[in-house]
Amino acid sequence: MQAISPSPNSTLLRSKRFTPHHYQRYTTTPTRIFVQCIHRPDSANFSGVVGSNRHDWQSSCAILASKVVSQKQETEKTGNADLTAVNGHKTLDLVPIDNNLPKPLTITDLSPAPMHGSQLRVAYQGVAGAYSEAAAGKAYPNCQAIPCDQFEVAFQAVELWIADRAVLPVENSLGGSIHRNYDLLLRHRLHIVGEVQLPVHHCLLALPGVKKEYLSRVISHPQALSQCELTLTKMGLNVVREAVDDTAGAAEFVATNNLRDTAAIASARAAELYGLEVLADGIQDDSSNVTRFVMLAREPIIPRTDRPFKTSIVFAHDKGTSTLFKVLSAFAFRNISLTKIESRPHRNRPIRLVGDANVGTAKHFEYMFYVDFEASMAEVRAQNALAEVQEFTSFLRVLGSYPMDMTPWSPSSGD
Numbered sequence: 001m002q003a004i005s006p007s008p009n010s011t012l013l014r015s016k017r018f019t020p021h022h023y024q025r026y027t028t029t030p031t032r033i034f035v036q037c038i039h040r041p042d043s044a045n046f047s048g049v050v051g052s053n054r055h056d057w058q059s060s061c062a063i064l065a066s067k068v069v070s071q072k073q074e075t076e077k078t079g080n081a082d083l084t085a086v087n088g089h090k091t092l093d094l095v096p097i098d099n100n101l102p103k104p105l106t107i108t109d110l111s112p113a114p115m116h117g118s119q120l121r122v123a124y125q126g127v128a129g130a131y132s133e134a135a136a137g138k139a140y141p142n143c144q145a146i147p148c149d150q151f152e153v154a155f156q157a158v159e160l161w162i163a164d165r166a167v168l169p170v171e172n173s174l175g176g177s178i179h180r181n182y183d184l185l186l187r188h189r190l191h192i193v194g195e196v197q198l199p200v201h202h203c204l205l206a207l208p209g210v211k212k213e214y215l216s217r218v219i220s221h222p223q224a225l226s227q228c229e230l231t232l233t234k235m236g237l238n239v240v241r242e243a244v245d246d247t248a249g250a251a252e253f254v255a256t257n258n259l260r261d262t263a264a265i266a267s268a269r270a271a272e273l274y275g276l277e278v279l280a281d282g283i284q285d286d287s288s289n290v291t292r293f294v295m296l297a298r299e300p301i302i303p304r305t306d307r308p309f310k311t312s313i314v315f316a317h318d319k320g321t322s323t324l325f326k327v328l329s330a331f332a333f334r335n336i337s338l339t340k341i342e343s344r345p346h347r348n349r350p351i352r353l354v355g356d357a358n359v360g361t362a363k364h365f366e367y368m369f370y371v372d373f374e375a376s377m378a379e380v381r382a383q384n385a386l387a388e389v390q391e392f393t394s395f396l397r398v399l400g401s402y403p404m405d406m407t408p409w410s411p412s413s414g415d
């Protein structure tokens with residue numbers, strides 16, 4: 001796996017990782033891109049903000065497409081049929097498309113890893129040496145890993161065709177679910193196309209020559225801090241814990257600021273990359289510490305039945321938790337195992353009031369339920385289960401049906 005910035009020709013090359021600011025630049029690029037995309041898609045003479053290669057052209061067209069869609073939505077909202085300008089320039093008239101027509105199969109549907117140029121581009125949150133980067137490498141061994149400063153940015157990188165996939169940690173065997181990422185899965189329209197389970201082996205890292213006794217602070221990703229909480233206490237360190245964006249970012253911070261009183265919890269690879277020493281190895285509270293990541297793409301994969309598949313759904317129902325049993329029994333009756341249930345606040349309707357003049361008003365919290373089950377959407381039993389679930393729910397979305405990670409268990413191999 002090669003970790004690089006997204007495009008050799010773009011202004012992004014100078015920056016270490018993607019930030020929302022980068023998208024700002026991309027989405028406000030001049031209309032010239034639009035003209036170029038329409039008339040000269042294969043030209044080798046593109047100039048200005050768009051690079052000269054096919055990948056840059058594709059990215060520009062994708063951004064353009066999203067502009068046109070938002071323009072169209074704006075037009076529909078305002079009812080202003082003449083509003084067909086992008087950045088002040090006239091564009092082609094939009095032809096309404098019937099979204100229900102079957103889409104022709106594309107190469108994306110047929111190959112598990114569509115290639116642009118030579119390598120798949122995989123966005124992850126963090127900097128080089130983060131566990132998410134390792135997960136990207138495990139899922140797609142020859143990919144270009146694209147660091148992003150936030151999870152939200154990794155989603156946007158895929159939506160804007162700057163990356164082909166995003167890799168997202170969703171749960172850890174010690175720290176539990178990464179709730180923010182469940183919320184993002186719902187807010188965005190990407191599809192889960194795979195999962196990887198990565199053994200996570202944490203190290204305590206410090207500048208060369210620093211001893212444990214000198215430390216007054218340990219910094220890391222909140223998940224990593226919580227996965228090492230007991231061990232840190234047992235080590236008798238007199239340190240405050242501080243949360244930062246990612247584990248490798250913590251290591252980089254210690255190194256670049258020459259902090260002799262601060263250690264980072266990160267991988268052995270982060271120690272190598274940022275010139276730190278390993279003060280303690282394997283400091284996670286459980287040696288079989290493992291994080292589950294999902295891979296996201298713009299298009300779903302076609303579910304199959306020739307290997308074990310998992311399907312992830314999210315649903316809400318109007319009648320509070322009383323129907324939850326019925327929903328779950330749709331799976332039980334068909335012998336479909338559930339591997340995970342998670343509930344999150346229903347942000348559009350967080351509370352349901354049930355009034356009773358005699359005793360007052362009950363305030364019930366409303367939830368979105370996330371369920372993973374062991375079946376492929378290509379199986380009739382899964383389709384029937386979902387048809388039944390739909391009867392009890394007010395909202396149902398399939399987040400993805402994808403191959404299960406069946407790699408042999410080897411806790412010591414991860415870092």
Ligand SMILES: O=C(O)C(=O)C[C@]1(C(=O)O)C=C[C@@H](O)C=C1
Pocket residue numbers: 125126129130131132133169172178200221223224245246247248291
């Ligand atoms: O900070 C990193 O290195 C990450 O990849 C993030 C993350 C997480 O979000 O849980 C991933 C795996 C580990 O469980 C700790 C941190």
